[in-house]
Amino acid sequence: MRKFINIFFILLFIFIFIDRAEAASIESISATEIKVWGEYVIRGSGFGSSAKQGQVCWADTCLAESAIKSWSENEIVFVMNTTGMAERGELLVGFYNNCAENNGGECLGDWDYISGPQITVLPFVSKIIIDNEEYEMQEGFAYVLKPNVEMQIKGEYFGSKSGKVKFGDKETEVISWANQRIVLKVPKVKSFTSTFSIENQFGVASNYKIMLNSDYFNDQYFYYQTYLSWLYLPEALKENKAYGDNIIVAVIDSGVNWNHQDILKNIYKNEKEIPNNSLDDDKNGYIDDYYGYNFVTDSGIMPNPNNGHGTMVAGIISAITNNDIGIVGIAPNAEIMPLTVCDDVYCDQNAIAEAIKYATDNGARIINLSLSGLGSFYDYTELFNEAVNYAYEKNVIIVSAAGNGEQLSSESGIYYGRNLNNAPNSPVCNDSNGRQVIGVASIEYGGQKSEYSDYGANCIDVSAFGTKIFSLSHPSYSSIGSEYDIDSGTSFAAPQVSGAAALLLSKRPELTSWEVNEYIRNSGTSIDSQNQLEYQNQLGKLLNIQKLMQYLPTKNDLSKIKFTDAWYDKDYLYIKGDFFAKKMDVTILSNNGQFSSNDFSYTLNNAFSSPTLLKISNKKLHLVDEKGYTLTIKLERYDGGVLQISDFFVKNIKKAKLKISNIFTDVSEFNKNKDAILYLKEKGVINGYPDGSFKPLNAVNRAELLKILIEGAGIKVEKTKYANCFPDVKDEWYAKYVCYAKEQNWIEGYPDGYFRPEQKVNKVEALKMLLNIQKVKLPLAIYVNPFFDVDLKEWYAPYVYRAKELDILEETGNEYIPGGIMTRAGISENLYRLIRGSNS
Structure with missing residues (x-):
């Protein structure tokens, strides 16, 4: 058993x-x-x-x-x-x-x-070594490689037998091959961005993104500028063809070596000033400020800089590109306005505040302050609040370095970043009325915070690269004994952001300072996963210039969407919200009747943007209250769906006539002339362009000006009655306005008999036409000169004086600039103030 x-x-x-x-x-x-x-x-x-x-x-x-x-x-x-x-x-x-x-x-x-x-197993690259510099390979990042030099690749699973290394489609020369190390020669290729791939003996390959000093950039030292590839600058330049044109960046620093051949042509020049004649030719309060101003010596004479710091900053922003020498500037056509506020060791706080106002008043759109922390001052001071707010309100972007922490000891030479939430410093934390200053921290090439960089969400908005940055310098101060230098600090991360802002503004000059700041903060790449817990959400995102130039922001809170169509009885309805967002389709079903209650929750599965802002699925006639309505969408549910409003009939209904609330794509709620433009649009006095824009900063021409002023005065001119009053004015759309104005003796032609309708109009010419058409009486005598640059003997002085007296001018300082070009927004503001003032 x-x-x-x-x-x-x-x-x-x-x-x-x-x-x-x-x-x-x-x-x-x-x-x-x-x-x-x-x-x-x-x-x-x-x-x-x-x-x-x-x-x-x-x-x-x-x-x-x-x-x-x-x-x-x-x-x-x-x-x-x-x-x-x-x-x-x-x-x-x-x-x-x-x-x-x-x-x-x-x-x-x-x-x-x-x-x-x-x-x-695919070949795995952990490091590359070029010129004895080691770089950790990171997914999604690019690396700048110098051609015709030896490069080592370290990693695993390359195989014991030789395979292939390709740059793009081009196989390169391999010097030696082992399972964990490959030595090769970097080739010269045509494409400025490419991949290098390692193919093992079994025919499988791993691909890594690289950048080569190629035909796209011929600058001598481009291969030292590894940070440009991590910022995706080449892709941004190639895609957008924006290079910082017509953008002035003020570098408030230790001075700039403005004779450096790699930036000379980009140095700002005040053409209204005659250099070195000891006179304030442009009457702006500063003598000989032709190349900027030295606030340390209170002089327009710009000697050699006090050290190489400011020159390095300027080179990062705007070094000349593709000139066979030097380096690549992020915004290679931007102008640099050198403003000196630092001596050899110290930066004067009062000088900085004054320089901020000077830059704002003299045309800068961006101010770079690589000043916080070591070598200037640690403590927070409210001294800068007024200057920062002044610049911000005038649409100037302020970029500030975070600061380089505190020294562990006088002997160590080691610095550790401080938490600015607990110990704020200036000027990076001078956001008296919100996020007015873009604070920039420094990170390493792997995305980790630089040991020395200050941090803190209250003051830091974005990060860039600050370690071993190669840029321009002055031979007297260069650590490598040339016109170039290598240095580290948040000072050299900040100008990367300033350069990116200049690129963005050269592509979209209509953006406000608030919009530019928000674009930079939100368009970058998250680096939280690369950092310790205490630094997460304290460094902002990593600047990504390619994404910045493509950016369309979103907003996850309540917003009003107002119908903004300026025309009646159209097939399409255009609406504009108070923010930009991504695309979605919204369906509204309505029965015949009035939209009655607007306080309801609407179900969304996305956010929305141009070109498809709102789809009306019911294509029948919609009857609504003639006064229009505002639809408030509360982002409370995200599960998708359709909403139908119940019937509510009223006696007095007509075809839909949609009131205007925000009329042009380039006139945001933050535009200082918004009320004037909206008012005149509602009155039918001004119109936009076919693309929905107003182009507020465009110069107004003689024909446009007459149309605006005559219709603004409530005068109706018959087209059939007025035409052919000048050789160049026949029966065009503007003929009736030109000929009517000539009949009223408001205008004259040029000595050759022509009117020149496309000719731009300066401020005093426009002001004269405005006051004459509105029949405003001029003063018999002028007792007080409202502006230092208005000569009381000039013909236009009575017009400027009367306009100032009536408070119809935008200018609030003591400068008017009589010969300045009148913009579409400017004449709209003047006319609006005059009309509203006469009706009050």
């Missing part, structure tokens, strides 16, 4: 083992080409319930137990996080064939395996 029982159990064991062996199988694996750090899933059956009872292997190598994330009967998940695996082999899942005995829960005995498909 006992023998029978023993035989029974032996047969039972054999049956169970055979049944398991037949049941266990590999059905699939998520990929057969495996990347280091990649996560993969094996699916099948009979795997068991514990990784302690199984293995994942190929060839004669097996993954460590720590690489197994989960193990169940039907699925195994593993991460390729170990080195030393075979480069290729058949996938094997192994099981112990005897778990009867154990040692602390571990199975003892031999392994049995089931096989799967062939596995190949």
Whole structure:
């Protein structure tokens, strides 16, 4: 009997083992080409319930137990996080064939395996070495490579036999090849961005993005500017063809070596000033400020800078590109306005505040302040609040370095960044009325905070690269003894942001300072995962210039969407919200009747933007209150859906006439002339362009001006009555206005008899026409000169004086600039103030 029982159990064991062996199988694996750090899933059956009872292997190598994330009967998940695996082999899942005995829960005995498909490990690059500089390879980042130099590639799984290294489609010369190290020569290629791929002996390859000093950039030292590739500058320049044209960037610093051949042509020149004549030719309160101003010596004479700091900053922003020398500037056509506020060791706070106002009043759109922290001042001061607010209100973007922390000890030379939330400093934290200053922290090429960089969400908005930055300098101060230098600090991260802002404004000059600031803050790349917990959400995003130039922001809070169509009875309805957002379709179904209650929740599954802002699915006639309405969309639900408003009939209904609330795509709620433009549009006095824009900063011409002023005065002119009054004025749209104005003796032609309707109008010419058409009486005498640049002997002085008296001018200072060009926004504001003033 006992023998029978023993035989029974032996047969039972054999049956169970055979049944398991037949049941266990590999059905699939998520990929057969495996990347280091990649996560993969094996699916099948009979795997068991514990990784302690199984293995994942190929060839004669097996993954460590720590690489197994989960193990169940039907699925195994593993991460390729170990080195030393075979480069290729058949996938094997192994099981112990005897778990009867154990040692602390571990199975003892031999392994049995089931096989799967062939596995190949992709070559993995961990570092590249160029000119003895090591760079960690990071997914999604690019690297600048100097051509015709030796480059080492370190990593794993290159294979014991030589494979191929290609730059784009071009195979390059390999000097030596080993499983963990390849030495090669970097080729010269045509494309400025490309990939280099490592193909092992089995024909599989890994691709890495690189940038080469190619035909796109011929600058001598471009290959030192690795940070440009991480900021995606070449892609931004190629896609947008914007280079910072017509944008002035004030560098408030230690002075700029403005004779440097790599920036000379980009140095700002005050053409209203005659240099070195000891006179204030432009009457702006500063003598000889032709190339900027030295606030340390209170002089327009710009000697050599006090150190190389300001020159490095200026070079990062606007060094001349593709001139066979030097470096690449981020905004290579932007103008640099040098304003000196620092001596050899100290930056004067009062000088900085004065320089901010000077830059604002003299045409700068961007101010770079690489001043916070070491070498200037640590403590927060309200001294800058007024100056910062003054610049911000006048649409100037202010960029400030975060600061370089505190020195561990006087002997160590080591600096550690401070938390600005607890210890704010100036000027980076001078946001008296909100986010008026763009604070810039420094990070390393792997995305980690630079050890020295200050941080803190209250003051920091964005990060850029501040370590080992190569830029312009002055031979007297260069650490490498030339007109170039290498240095580190948040001072050199800030100008990267200033340069990016200049590119954006050269593409979209209508943007307000608030909009530019928000674009920069929100368009970057998150770096939280690369940083310790205490630095997460304290560094802003990493500046990404390509994304910045493409950026269309979103907003996840309440917003009013107002119907803004300026024309009646159109097939399409245009609406404009108080923010930009991404695209979605919204469907509104209505029965015949009035939209009555606007306080309802609307279901959204996205945000919305041009060109499809709102779709009306019911194409029947919609009857609404003639006074219009405002539809408030509350972002409370995100599950998608359709809303139908119940019937509500009223007696007095007409065809829909939609009131205007915000009429042009380039006139935002922050535009200082918004009320004037809206009012005149409602009155039918002004119109926009076919693309929906108003172009407020465009100069107004003689024909446009007369149309605006005559209609603004409420005068209706018959087209059939007025035409052919000048050789160049026949029966064009503006003929009736020109000829009527001539009949009223408001205008005259040029000495050659022509009117020149396209001729731009300056401010005093426009002011004269405005006051004459509105029949405003001029003063008999002028007792007080309202502006220092208005000569009381000039013909236009009475017009300027009367306009100032009536408060119809925008100018609030003591300068009017009589010869300045009148803009579309400017004449709209003047006319609006005059009309509203006469009606009050």
